[in-house]
Amino acid sequence: MTEPHRKPFRAGRLGPAAAALLVSLLPATAAASSPEVERGRYLTIIGGCNDCHTAGYAPAAGKVPEKDWLTGDVLGWRGPWGTTYPSNLRLFMAKLSEKEWVTLAKHLETRPPMPWFTLQKMTDGDLRAIYKFVRSLGPAGSPAPAYLPPDKTPPQPYIQVP
Numbered sequence: 001m002t003e004p005h006r007k008p009f010r011a012g013r014l015g016p017a018a019a020a021l022l023v024s025l026l027p028a029t030a031a032a033s034s035p036e037v038e039r040g041r042y043l044t045i046i047g048g049c050n051d052c053h054t055a056g057y058a059p060a061a062g063k064v065p066e067k068d069w070l071t072g073d074v075l076g077w078r079g080p081w082g083t084t085y086p087s088n089l090r091l092f093m094a095k096l097s098e099k100e101w102v103t104l105a106k107h108l109e110t111r112p113p114m115p116w117f118t119l120q121k122m123t124d125g126d127l128r129a130i131y132k133f134v135r136s137l138g139p140a141g142s143p144a145p146a147y148l149p150p151d152k153t154p155p156q157p158y159i160q161v162p
């Protein structure tokens with residue numbers, strides 16, 4: 001029974017700002033509270049994916065906002081294989097289903113310095129967690145520059161190996 005002096009709670013009585021805050025918190029809370037997304041974030045960090053696929057990550061000691069993670073880099077890696085660019089994984093995964101990603105990762109072979117042989121060794125569960133984390137961030141950024149063959153000199157910046 002409602003006490004006579006207390007008005008029943010109605011959402012309409014929240015100020016517009018409070019209501020907007022509540023709504024804006026909902027998706028973030030849902031993503032953060034999923035243990036699989038959390039595991040994906042952890043694996044992405046210790047798997048070193050940001051080291052190459054997030055611009056400026058290593059020089060900033062990892063202090064790059066998460067919204068910018070895995071959007072690829074224009075820093076080229078030049079060696080006998082030509083010049084490669086760390087792909088934008090946010091756009092890459094947006095085009096794949098979870099199942100497609102797991103199959104692709106298990107068979108992936110790229111040019112250096114991508115450690116595809118390490119990615120292949122991840123368990124299905126780890127790969128699915130990484131997928132869920134990257135998808136929770138959503139697509140962002142632009143595609144990385146296209147691969148250049150060995151006889152083409154890339155524009156700066158690039159890392160020369162060796």
Ligand code: HEC
Pocket residue numbers: 044047048049050051052053077084085086087088089092108110111112113114115119130147
């Ligand atoms: C040492 C740098 C480096 C690290 C560390 C690294 N990558 Fe890469 N990755 C690259 C580069 C460079 C390419 C592009 C290779 C090419 O063009 O052949 C690439 C390509 C890829 C591709 C293929 C995408 C496409 O466009 O075909 C995937 C998927 C990928 N990386 C995922 C990952 C994941 C997941 C991690 C962490 C577990 C990771 N990478 C760690 C450098 C790196």
